[in-house]
Amino acid sequence: MLRSKLSRGPVYQPMSRQHQRTLTYLLLGAITFGAYYIWSAPPIDPLAVPFHLHEAYMNNRDATKRAVSYQSYDWRTAPFVNKIESYIPLPTGKPHKLPPIQFEKFSETKSQRQRREAQRVAVREEFQLTWESYRDFAWAHDELRPVTGEAIETFGGWGATLVDSLDTLWIMGFKEEFYEAVDAVAAIDFGHTNLTAISVFETTIRYLGGLLSAYDLSYEPVLLEKAVQVGEMIYRAFDTTNNTPLEALDIKKAKSFERIEFAAETSICFACLGSLAMELTRLAQISAQPKFYDVVARVSALIDRMQDTTKIPGLWPTMVNAANEEFNQSRSFSIGALADSTYEYFPKMHALLGGLEPIYEKMFETSAAMMDKYMLFRPMVPNEVDGEDLLLCGEVSTSRPRHVKLQATMQHLTCFIGGMFGLAGRLFSDAHHVDLGGKLTKGCIYAYAAMPSGIMPENFDMVPCASRTSCPWNQTLWEAGVKYHYGGGFISDFDALIEKYNIPPGFTNIRDTRYLLRPEAIESVFIMYRITGDQRYLDDAWDMFTAIVGASATTFANGQVLDVTFVPPPPGQWTQQRVPGVRGGIFTREDNIENKMESFWTAETLKYFYLIFSPPDMMSLDDWVFNTEAHPFRRPHIRK
Ligand SMILES: *[C@@H]1O[C@H](CO)[C@@H](O)[C@H](O)[C@H]1NC(C)=O
Ligand SMILES: *[C@@H]1O[C@H](CO)[C@@H](O)[C@H](O)[C@H]1NC(C)=O
Numbered sequence: 001m002l003r004s005k006l007s008r009g010p011v012y013q014p015m016s017r018q019h020q021r022t023l024t025y026l027l028l029g030a031i032t033f034g035a036y037y038i039w040s041a042p043p044i045d046p047l048a049v050p051f052h053l054h055e056a057y058m059n060n061r062d063a064t065k066r067a068v069s070y071q072s073y074d075w076r077t078a079p080f081v082n083k084i085e086s087y088i089p090l091p092t093g094k095p096h097k098l099p100p101i102q103f104e105k106f107s108e109t110k111s112q113r114q115r116r117e118a119q120r121v122a123v124r125e126e127f128q129l130t131w132e133s134y135r136d137f138a139w140a141h142d143e144l145r146p147v148t149g150e151a152i153e154t155f156g157g158w159g160a161t162l163v164d165s166l167d168t169l170w171i172m173g174f175k176e177e178f179y180e181a182v183d184a185v186a187a188i189d190f191g192h193t194n195l196t197a198i199s200v201f202e203t204t205i206r207y208l209g210g211l212l213s214a215y216d217l218s219y220e221p222v223l224l225e226k227a228v229q230v231g232e233m234i235y236r237a238f239d240t241t242n243n244t245p246l247e248a249l250d251i252k253k254a255k256s257f258e259r260i261e262f263a264a265e266t267s268i269c270f271a272c273l274g275s276l277a278m279e280l281t282r283l284a285q286i287s288a289q290p291k292f293y294d295v296v297a298r299v300s301a302l303i304d305r306m307q308d309t310t311k312i313p314g315l316w317p318t319m320v321n322a323a324n325e326e327f328n329q330s331r332s333f334s335i336g337a338l339a340d341s342t343y344e345y346f347p348k349m350h351a352l353l354g355g356l357e358p359i360y361e362k363m364f365e366t367s368a369a370m371m372d373k374y375m376l377f378r379p380m381v382p383n384e385v386d387g388e389d390l391l392l393c394g395e396v397s398t399s400r401p402r403h404v405k406l407q408a409t410m411q412h413l414t415c416f417i418g419g420m421f422g423l424a425g426r427l428f429s430d431a432h433h434v435d436l437g438g439k440l441t442k443g444c445i446y447a448y449a450a451m452p453s454g455i456m457p458e459n460f461d462m463v464p465c466a467s468r469t470s471c472p473w474n475q476t477l478w479e480a481g482v483k484y485h486y487g488g489g490f491i492s493d494f495d496a497l498i499e500k501y502n503i504p505p506g507f508t509n510i511r512d513t514r515y516l517l518r519p520e521a522i523e524s525v526f527i528m529y530r531i532t533g534d535q536r537y538l539d540d541a542w543d544m545f546t547a548i549v550g551a552s553a554t555t556f557a558n559g560q561v562l563d564v565t566f567v568p569p570p571p572g573q574w575t576q577q578r579v580p581g582v583r584g585g586i587f588t589r590e591d592n593i594e595n596k597m598e599s600f601w602t603a604e605t606l607k608y609f610y611l612i613f614s615p616p617d618m619m620s621l622d623d624w625v626f627n628t629e630a631h632p633f634r635r636p637h638i639r640k
């Protein structure tokens, strides 16, 4: 039952299509399994085999078929002017035996298992269609345009989707496709780009993270060769006055022996500063070159020193001055865009270093306490909902000392926070944090389910409750919130306003109605499922998956959704939805899809959907730690 591109006509009704798909999955699941496992040799009955063997069926390739790397330039020979005299070494000693992250007694009935396996196959098929289209129409280019089936360069022209998806191919058992992709990766020339400058952050999390993870899974030598080349290029971003990283690296200048050291950034996003840590640490561990760890260890030490000097001590603002090492200028704090992954990496660095470096636990605990105090809020929801289970994470700003103002805005990007609290709560044995992780995850699940499309928007506001323990529904407060955001107090007909913008109860503002195929919500659902074993997370994940596919599926792949409040009209009728920036409005399901699919759709979103429907020892969180682009790295400790 391998679906062909032709089975996706461009004109169809989404609901009937979705319905039909669900039926197809249920009825033909068994046949699909047969085809899948005969096709991916050696044949394995997925319902009979213990799943730690899952990795094993992806045998390494015959060594005689080794791919040979091509580079027009060897980044190891590039200049590094502001030389570092002695390197901070990787922590030595025996890795600590850290507390288990995963739930220890997963169980399921036969019918639960059959359902879950059918769902897993459905995710795999969704990936397969995208991959075949990418292969046919955009091979080795950065992105596939999902509506028109063209290629586009967005991240240096080095095949962002190709590199970002390697480990997904491996994990889903696409062995032939994996090695075909490895051969294409061997031909990528990281020595050249048509861009003047590259994003250091994106290149690190997508390319370096993707290569290291695929190497950690397959041990294919060319992947390490390429990872070292990308790592050496990224390393030049640290050739600054104080060895803090640049946000963008000018490729020509980086290679020039005429240059002096770069000026360090006077304004750099906190995520750009701190979240190169996992990738360069893993590269140092695998390549045994301490210089890669040294530069990120220096940055982590700086972030640690600055933690109590900011406008809200304990938290770091979204923008900081790395050149002067002053973090006290900005008044804006968020765990979303521009800041997110530096926070995310604290517990993950602890895991990656086997608990041998204590500053990450300290930085996490201190900042988490401030998030809990100032940023987490319970949203007011209608009475029939069990609102005590829900939390969201807003943004804060401060105008004067100890006066912190909450803006009750939630970004889709911030939805990773549930998984972060859950993971850290387990690693650092803090039940309160695991509890917060569950509630934050449920906040995002709620925001998905509440929208007409079943998909959470990129950014929205709700009414924050004054108390986390009691929060009765107050219609007046909700109406005031909506009117505040949509046209001041002048709008008299509230019901008309709600209908016009399709605003669900409790939501006061859909700031950005789009869904960009982002992974953060399913990432947290996946982590909380692995921590708790709670089967309800599987149902939530399936609802999210079917809603996303229903709104985003194109003939070739999946595209960004413009408006998650849009409800496709019944056959023979039309509707017009007003979306800021969309000329003419949205009339049909197809109008609602942007011709854009970032590489994180196949690298992250589909991988997390696949993993939650896989047996729980597939990529166990006790053996692997995922970077912010969902690339799993091997954890150092030996599991008994
Ligand atoms: C770079 O530019 C050259 C010349 O314009 C073009 O032929 C090539 O396809 C471009 N490469 C990428 C990856 O965009
Ligand atoms: C930030 O800290 C530096 C060094 O402690 C100090 O000189 C400077 O005045 C502070 N700036 C602000 C805006 O508080």
Ligand SMILES: *[C@@H]1O[C@H](CO)[C@@H](O)[C@H](O)[C@H]1NC(C)=O
Pocket (backbone or CB within 6 Å): 474, 475, 476, 477
């Ligand atoms: C709802 O909130 C408003 C504004 O805070 C308040 O005046 C009113 O008493 C509340 N209504 C109820 C039923 O609690």
